[in-house]
Amino acid sequence: MLYTSEALQQLIEEFSHFPGIGRKTAQRLALHVLKLPRDEVVQMAKALVGVKDRIRHCTVCSNITEQDPCVICASPKRDRSLVCVVEEPNDVMAVEKTNEYRGLYHVLGGALSPLDGIGPDQLRVRELLTRINSDVGEVILAMNPNVEGEATTIYLSRLLKPLGVRVSRIARGIPVGGDLEFADEATLTRALEGRIAL
Amino acid sequence: MVISDIMLRNFRNHVESRITFGEGLNVLLGDNGQGKTNILEAVSYLSLTKSFYAASDSHAVRLGEGIFEVEGEMVADGGTPSTVRVAYQKDPPEKTFTINNVRPDSLSRVIGRFPVVILSPEHGSITSGAPAERRRFMDLTLSQVSSVYLDDLIEYRRILRQRNRLLADVRAGQAGAAAPLEPWTMNLAQVGGRIIQRRSRFAAEFSSYVGWAYSSLVQGDEVPLLKYLPCTPAGPGAEPEEIAGAMLQQIHERAAEERRRGTSLVGPHRDELQLSLNGTSVQRYASQGQHKTLLVSLKVAEFYYLRERRNEDPILLLDDLFSELDAQRSRRILAVVGTMGQAIITTTEETPFQGEVHWNTRHRRFTIEHGTVYPAA
Numbered sequence: 381m382l383y384t385s386e387a388l389q390q391l392i393e394e395f396s397h398f399p400g401i402g403r404k405t406a407q408r409l410a411l412h413v414l415k416l417p418r419d420e421v422v423q424m425a426k427a428l429v430g431v432k433d434r435i436r437h438c439t440v441c442s443n444i445t446e447q448d449p450c451v452i453c454a455s456p457k458r459d460r461s462l463v464c465v466v467e468e469p470n471d472v473m474a475v476e477k478t479n480e481y482r483g484l485y486h487v488l489g490g491a492l493s494p495l496d497g498i499g500p501d502q503l504r505v506r507e508l509l510t511r512i513n514s515d516v517g518e519v520i521l522a523m524n525p526n527v528e529g530e531a532t533t534i535y536l537s538r539l540l541k542p543l544g545v546r547v548s549r550i551a552r553g554i555p556v557g558g559d560l561e562f563a564d565e566a567t568l569t570r571a572l573e574g575r576i577a578l
Numbered sequence: 579m580v581i582s583d584i585m586l587r588n589f590r591n592h593v594e595s596r597i598t599f600g601e602g603l604n605v606l607l608g609d610n611g612q613g614k615t616n617i618l619e620a621v622s623y624l625s626l627t628k629s630f631y632a633a634s635d636s637h638a639v640r641l642g643e644g645i646f647e648v649e650g651e652m653v654a655d656g657g658t659p660s661t662v663r664v665a666y667q668k669d670p671p672e673k674t675f676t677i678n679n680v681r682p683d684s685l686s687r688v689i690g691r692f693p694v695v696i697l698s699p700e701h702g703s704i705t706s707g708a709p710a711e712r713r714r715f716m717d718l719t720l721s722q723v724s725s726v727y728l729d730d731l732i733e734y735r736r737i738l739r740q741r742n743r744l745l746a747d748v749r750a751g752q753a754g755a756a757a758p759l760e761p762w763t764m765n766l767a768q769v770g771g772r773i774i775q776r777r778s779r780f781a782a783e784f785s786s787y788v789g790w791a792y793s794s795l796v797q798g799d800e801v802p803l804l805k806y807l808p809c810t811p812a813g814p815g816a817e818p819e820e821i822a823g824a825m826l827q828q829i830h831e832r833a834a835e836e837r838r839r840g841t842s843l844v845g846p847h848r849d850e851l852q853l854s855l856n857g858t859s860v861q862r863y864a865s866q867g868q869h870k871t872l873l874v875s876l877k878v879a880e881f882y883y884l885r886e887r888r889n890e891d892p893i894l895l896l897d898d899l900f901s902e903l904d905a906q907r908s909r910r911i912l913a914v915v916g917t918m919g920q921a922i923i924t925t926t927e928e929t930p931f932q933g934e935v936h937w938n939t940r941h942r943r944f945t946i947e948h949g950t951v952y953p954a955a
Contacts, residue, residue, distance in 0.1 A: 402670070492761065494744040500758060527736045527765065534761035564687065566729040 388414065440511070442487040442504045444469045452476075452485060459483045461517035465508060465536065467491050467524060475522065483520075486511065491528040492535060500535070509539060518546040525552045579692055579890050580653050580920040581621060587647040588640040590616035591949035600942040603916060603935055606924045607954055608946035614924035617946070618696070618895040620648045621922065624662045625694040625893070626718075627675055627685045635666045635673060644668050652692050655890050662692065686732060690722040693884045693892035697877045699901060704876065705853055705860050705869045712851040719880050720780055723887045727776050734769045734846065741766055742841050749840035763829055766845055771822030773846040774808045781806035781851060782814060787879035788872075795871055795878070795910050800855050802872055807850040870902050874911055881918055891919035899923050900930050909934065 383389040388410055395406035413421060437443070438450035445451070452458060452472075462483025466472055472485050488503045500506075512519070519540050523529030533549055540547045553571030554563050563571070580601050586592040591613045606614040619638070622630040629638060639646045649663045665674045675685055682688050703711040721728040741762035747753035785804040792802045810828055812821045829836070829844045836843050853860040853872065860872060877894075884892045894915065900908045908930040915921050916935070928943070935941050943954040 492740075492758065494740050494747060494753075494762075499753065527733055527740065531737075531740070531758075531761035531765050534764050535758050538760065564683070565725045569726045 437487075441485045442489065442507060443472050443485055457482070460515050462520065463508075463511065463516055463518070464520045464522055466522050467529070467532075471522065471524075488532070491523055491532040493528045503532075505536070505539070508536070509543070512540065512543045512545050516545055518548060521547065521549045523549075579655060579893055581624070581650050581893055581922075582653050582659070583651040584617070584620060584624075585647070585649045586617065586620045588643040589620055589646040589648055590638055590640060592616060592620075592951075593640065593949060595949070595951045597944065597951055599920065599922065600938075600940045601920055602940040603931075604920070604922045604941075605928070605931060605935075605943040605954075606922065606946055606951075607926075607928055607943060608924075609926060612946045613949040614946045615698070615897050616949075617951075618698075618897050618922060618924060621650065621893065621895055622694065622696060623648050623664045624650045624652065625688075625692040627664065627673075627688050630696045630698060630895070631700050636668050636671065639666065639668055660692075686728055687725065689728055690725060690888065693722050693888055693890055694895055695877050695881045695884065695892045696895045696897070697874065697899065698895075698897035701873060701877075702869065705864070705872050707861075709848075709850040712853070713847075713849060715876065716777055716780060716851055719784075719883065720776060722884055722892075724776070727773070730769050730772050730776075734766070734773055737762060737765045737769060738842055738845065738847055745836055745842065746840040748837055763826065766842065767822040767825040767829065768818075770825055770845045771818040771820075774810065774812060774821045774825075774849070775816065775818045777846065777849065777851075778806050778808065778812060778814060778816070784879060784883055787883050788875050791875040791878035791882075791914075792872065794914055795875055796907075800868075802860075802875065803854045803857070805852040805854070807852055808846065809844050809848045866902055867904070867907065871907065878914060878918070885919075894918060894921035894923075896921055896923045898925065900925055900927070905930070 383392070391410040391413065392403075392406045395401055395409045396403055398406075401409070413424075416424075434446050435444050436446075436448065438445045438448055438453055440449045440453040443450050443452065447454070459482045462481075463486050464475060464481060464483055465486045465488060466475065467488055467490055469487055472487060475481050475485070486504070486508050488505070488508070490498050490503055492498060492500070492503070519536075521533045521536055523532050537547045537549075551574055553567060553574055554560065560568070581599055583596070583598050586595045588594075595613075595617070597617065606617060608614050619629050619631075619633075622628070623638075628635070645665060645667045647663070647665045649661065652660045652662055654660070660677050661679070663674075663676045663679075666672070667674075673685075675682065675688065677688070677691075701715075704715045717727075717731055721731065741759070744753060744757055744759055744762060748757055748759070781804050785802075788802050788804055792800065808821075810821060810824045812824060825844055832843050855864060855868060855872070858864075860868070864872065877896075881892055881894065884890075896915070899911065899915075903911065912930055912934055915923075931943075937943055937954075945952045945954045
């Protein structure tokens, strides 16, 4: 499709690179930007550049942060004996939303995936191992419940256990508030496998 | 399960075709290349979410068009109807699947909901071809029975691809000797153990279905037998964990060979489902007639196997049913198929039906010409 403005076309191109944004939505977004007052657009542009300029990785947990160490690692209220290992920063946000977990995090930056060229060297594995000292009592592995997450869990548990730290993984199964009869068979089967003794 | 109506739009050579099927035999008559098989393929899209032969979705779009649509009315044996719709758009590629206007959580969740049994000329390789063909037959049957099996299968394929890539990288010297193969090996064995256990149980149960089906198709004392030969020998009662343990041991024994060849050599992806007649290998020694009869027996067996486990009659899709069969065998097969469920049959000639089937609202025939469907005169 041809646009009457090169600037508009360029903006549509940029929007369409976003995850989950197709060509049509990109066009709607671009036309919306066109209708906004100029100062609002400047605000938005500043915000965009801001995340690139101000955000870096915490040298302790590798989560994204503006201050180093990040607010979670620096907080005296956090339980320093617990480290929850996740794949990406958005997983930290997900766990934080629970308001229940009071320990620290470690962001790996992905999961093992030879098909994508990701091995241990591409992840922050060495950084995790150097964090394990006498203060750390338990490492919780909270990878995504897929093939890559599973391999990463196995890999990390084999590295961590010899260090004398307790290693656990999050459970998978029936979502809270869901009825058993509506759970799909695969989820229910996994939940049965992961049953716990009372 | 029956399909009462179907609509094909810009699908293969059909511009827009609508068919109302009967609950018994539905015969699609026509010369080769007129679009008979395309109708079976459309039903396959509604049931399995894809074509039954290895064709890409974009090839199913009619030449010069951008989107195909297939919509069907599926009626469960209890009488509950579902409107199933598949639309595929070429650019950008997007497949939309809905059941009563609702998208399922994932396409794999649809498999088995509208069970089908398909027989097509390509399936000849099940009895005569490589082990992969028999594994595919076994997998499709089991997938329609158990979504847990299908999930395991999808997971296994992914693990296998990851592990094979790592082994290939190791061989090419692109991954160091310290590359973590072990997590993928453990993963492979864990899921592989579950698949092998399921398949062993399947082969043991299914063999008697095939024996019964074969004897209903031919007189004589030939006895077919199915035997599952997993790469890791496991007793019939072995638990998945035991099989996984045996698999791990075998993988460790062949570790050097795997690294040298750069691929996974142990697991259900290397298994064989052996077919024999009176103890003689079918693949090598059977006649053409025996091959076809055994293939039809496998499909008849699949029908009853699925029916008993899903409490639902599968829809039979029989492509070019009578090819390679003499008049007597054709009549026998027709007699057996006539007692099953709904069948949609393509054929170039009507002879086998003459005098055997009375056409009415239950048994219908259609003529297909250049992608257009006519009620047969």
